[in-house]
Amino acid sequence: MSKFFEVNVDQMSLWGTVLISMYSKCCSIEDACRVFNSLSTEDVVSWSALILGYLKCGQGEKALQLFAQMHREQVQANRVTFTGVINACASIASLEDGRHAHAQVIKQALNSDTLVGNSLIDMYTKCGSLDGACRVFNNMQMRTVVSWNTMIMCFVRYGQANKVLQLYKQMQLESIETSTFTFVGVLNACANAGALEEGKLIHANIIRCRFHLDITVANCLIDMYSKCGSIEDACRMFGKA
Known part of the structure; x- marks a missing residue:
């Protein structure tokens, strides 16, 4: 019983x-x-x-x-x-x-x-x-990709664009798989810092990884180019989005 x-x-x-x-x-x-x-x-x-x-x-x-x-x-x-x-x-x-x-x-x-x-x-x-x-x-x-993304967004929150870009480069060196959130964070950092050249390099990586088809990433690219003063690139992205 x-x-x-x-x-x-x-x-x-x-x-x-x-x-x-x-x-x-x-x-x-x-x-x-x-x-x-x-x-x-x-x-x-x-x-x-x-x-x-x-x-x-x-x-x-x-x-x-x-x-x-x-x-x-x-x-x-x-x-x-x-x-x-x-x-x-x-x-x-x-x-x-x-x-x-x-x-x-x-x-x-x-x-x-x-x-x-x-x-x-x-x-x-x-x-x-x-x-x-x-x-x-x-x-x-x-560390999972979530760990890296959480840390990237932490640096974005505190306006430390250089730290974000360093962390992103470290992810690449360690062959950590990126995600939508990774690129959203990195593009926001470039936009806030006006880092156009870095933004273009990241855009190239986004295309290689086929994340340019993601609407959230595409919107961040438009925002990054706009804030970095490259209106022509922003318009081109808008036409493709």
Whole structure:
């Protein structure tokens, strides 16, 4: 009987988590909370689902309060939990809470996780700590294209076009596959710095990679040429877009 009961408890927890996620996606956080509170046992999955629910509904502070409660009840967070918490810190620009979450990430040896690392870069960027973002990026053992793009957009945000271009060149040297977001970031940097020659070189790379067919990249090329004073090139791109 006890074994059968354990299976049912597990099933209840699973369906409870599904309901929490469903209500959160529908922005009905009150219903998500009611489901969470009705569970006989809350595991890390259900806690994480509600934290992400608060984040989805734009309630970053509530997400952090729930994380603090989770910590008090000695439920160990996982990579999904920390990703939600770090994104919550970013959403309310709370650098102090972000640093605290980062310390716990290191304590639980999750700092090598790429998903968590990408979230930390984004959090430090949005919280006004360029140094923090750079440290996380430089210490990452494995970087995906998302990691590189997040760091590129960090430098764009802080108006450091030279750093963006250096990072882009490093991506090429390390044969990192580029994406739409890579070129959007690099072209924005060229536009802001008025770096026409660099922009033209990147345009050539975009054509080689066939990203010139992407409407978002094409729009960024128009914007880059316009801001760099090359109206003829901007018009030519507009005619092709």
